[in-house]
Amino acid sequence: MATLKDVADKAGVSSAAASRILNNDPSLSVSPETRQKVLEAARLLSYRKKLKAGMKSAYTMGILQWFSSLQELEDNYYLSIRQGIEEFCSSNCLNVIRTFKNDLNCMESLSQADGLICIGKFTEDEVFRFKKLTDSLLLIDMASHDPETSSITLDFNQAVTDALDHLYQLGHRDIGYLGGLEYLADGTLFPDSRKKTFIDYCESHDIRYVPYLREEQFSSEAGYRMMLELISSGKLPTAVFAASDPIALGALKALREEGLRVPDDISLIGFDDISLCQMTSPPLTTVHAPAYEMGQYGAGIVYHLLREPSGTALHIKMPCRLVIRDSCQKK
Structure with missing residues (x-):
């Protein structure tokens, strides 16, 4: 069985740092890259934390991430969801099996889990296979229409409406959209309700948008290109x-390189509220997505299902809030 020292050695950090990272110590200041190295080392070594004296772990929580570990590191949204789940599990003495969809023997690893949280976008066939593993299943970031499968998503309609209300009140009537395309395992394009809400809002408020609508990937490189x-x-x-902060940050870089000033020449709003948004020049106005809280609440729901099985699923939409900074001004 792997020890904490084994994890620390593999990640290239001290045992003390590895312990604090694995226990989600909020007072520890560490880069996302280092944190991910420790989490990845623990996963590869199948490390299990020792329980405190007198404490018993009654359940094992499975976490399945649709992204690869590298993609998760590049997108703090999904990483924050997972960290929220793991913090809940740590606080409630739950064992954790952490895996990524592209891992070898992914489903075999999850077969040992009592409850399962799937983060991301999955096909109906995949969800059917997950349900065969456990009845205590929850999807995060993908709405479920199955009365027996719980899910937590963001209220994209409210979030996009709030962002566009802000721009409309500032006098903007020509608004662009930079979005990303996400595909399921079977090649089906997953519909992004942010785009639909954006289009509906623009058409109902006589906003010109068609020449300015672009979609590629949810990355800073794509935002830069678009x-x-x-x-x-x-x-x-x-x-x-922009449908994500990484897209907005890439767009901000492109504007700066082309000699255009934000917000003097163009206003810009992102989505997620990653920590870097406060450090950009100017600080980025964005929509705060409660990713960490989604993970916490999701783990709490599955924990409840494990202790008190119920045939009724919970379909939850979590509200977002607009964080106004300095990247938008009156037209």
Whole structure:
């Protein structure tokens, strides 16, 4: 059985740092890269934390992430969800089996779990296979229409509406959209309700948007490319809504390189509220997505299902809030 020292050695950190990271110590200041190295080392070594004297772990929680470990590191949204789950499990003495969908023997590893939380987007066939592993199943970031499968998603309708209300009140009537495309395992494009809400809002408020709508990937590189494409088209909106902060950060870089100022020349809003948004120049106005809390609540729901099985699923939409900083101004 792997020890804490084994994990620390593999990750290249001290045993004390590894322990604090694995116990989600909020007072520890450490880079996301180092944190991920420790979590990945623990996963590869199948490390299990020792319980405190007198404490018994009654259940094992399985966590399945649809991203690879590298993608998760690049997208703090999904990493924050997982950290919320693991913090709950640590506080309630639950064993954790952490795996990624592209891992070898992924389903075999999860067969030892009593409850299962799946983070991301999955096909109906995949969800059916998950349900065969356990009845205590919850999906995070993907709505379930099955009365027997619980899910937690964000209220994208309210979130996008709040962001566009802010731009509309500032006088913007030409607004761009930079989004990402996500595909399920069977190649099906997963519909993003952010885009639908954006289009519905623009059409109902007589906002010009069609020439400024771009979609690629949820990454800073894609945001950079999409904004350069908008700039080179010679038709820039007065404001842009980006469907994720990484997209917004890439767009901000492209604008800066092309000599355009935010918010003087164009206003910009992101989505997620990652910590870097406070450090950009100017600080980025964005929608705060309660990713960590989604993980905490999700783990609590599955824990409840394990102790008190119920045939009724919970379908939860969590509200987001607009965080106004300095990247938007009146037209």
